Amino acid sequence: MQKKLNKSMYLMGFILTIGSFLNFLYAQEKPIVVQDVLKRSHSFTKPVTRIVSLSPAVTETLYAIGAGATLVGNTTYCTYPEAALEVQKVGGYSADTISVERIIQQQPELVIGEISMHRSLENTLKEAAIHFFLVDITRIEDIYTLIQNLAIITGRSAEGQALTKNLQERVNRITNLVAKKKTPRPRVFWEVWNEPLMTCGPHTFIGQILNLAGGQNIFSDLSENWPIVSSEMVLVRNPDYIMSTRTHGEALDLETLKRRPGWANLPAVRNRNIILFDDDIISRPGPRFVDAVELVAKALHPELF
The missing domain is CATH 3.40.50.1980 (Nitrogenase molybdenum iron protein domain)
Incomplete structure (x- = not known):
């Protein structure tokens, strides 16, 4: 009786081993x-x-x-x-x-x-x-x-999932912080280029960064990703901040901005709220976008950090 039991156990073990091996081969061959x-x-x-x-x-x-x-x-x-x-x-x-x-x-x-x-x-x-x-x-x-x-x-699926989780947690931390403020969001004009005057729409990652960081993109109502706008449109929307990349800094020098008709009276110019960011961090749609969100949030809401 014991011998039959042992043979059955060996047979079952053999079958399980073969099954595991076949599953391994299938996993290896699965494209x-x-x-x-x-x-x-x-x-x-x-x-x-x-x-x-x-x-x-x-x-x-x-x-x-x-x-x-x-x-x-x-x-x-x-x-x-x-x-x-x-x-x-x-x-x-x-x-x-x-x-x-x-x-x-x-x-x-x-x-x-x-x-x-x-x-x-x-x-x-x-x-x-x-x-x-x-x-x-x-x-x-x-x-x-x-x-x-x-x-x-x-x-590297596990690594990808871990990175995504980390980025989402960092974004949530920032959005939770800025959500605590009861005052209206500061109005932001993001200048992509000056001739012609170009900005970012709400569905670009830069437009989304402004939103996540607690800013109000003054052109969030436009559907284009990178719309060309007029100087008059900026004046009407009266931004509290003007933001861009460092490589565009020459065009956004304070004295240069004051020479644009009517711009000297904008709150952003009067209060010297001209903020420039590292091009690679703010302009590259990669994992460092969260660094960009943090930088913009700190510029707009320094008291929260």
């Missing part, structure tokens, strides 16, 4: 499938280990999820983190500066670009039999999607 912004499915048999990034935001995100080692090529605009500077450069940011020859030399499994900047490279890369994954990073929601997709592609 990795992700969709790009054009809803095209990209399939890989294993996590991708050789990537060329044409986007500074993509480069930062790969490092943020611990996948920086997968980069075999990026651009001269990929300057963060410091390790990105050591990666082989394939060109600048715009499509006409990208060297497809250099990309091919790096033998990538995947090239990742932004649809607004790099779609024109699609046919050339297709002819070279290179996977080309296009992303759109216009809104903060797109940043979270980018993190998720890159984490799946590189086999």
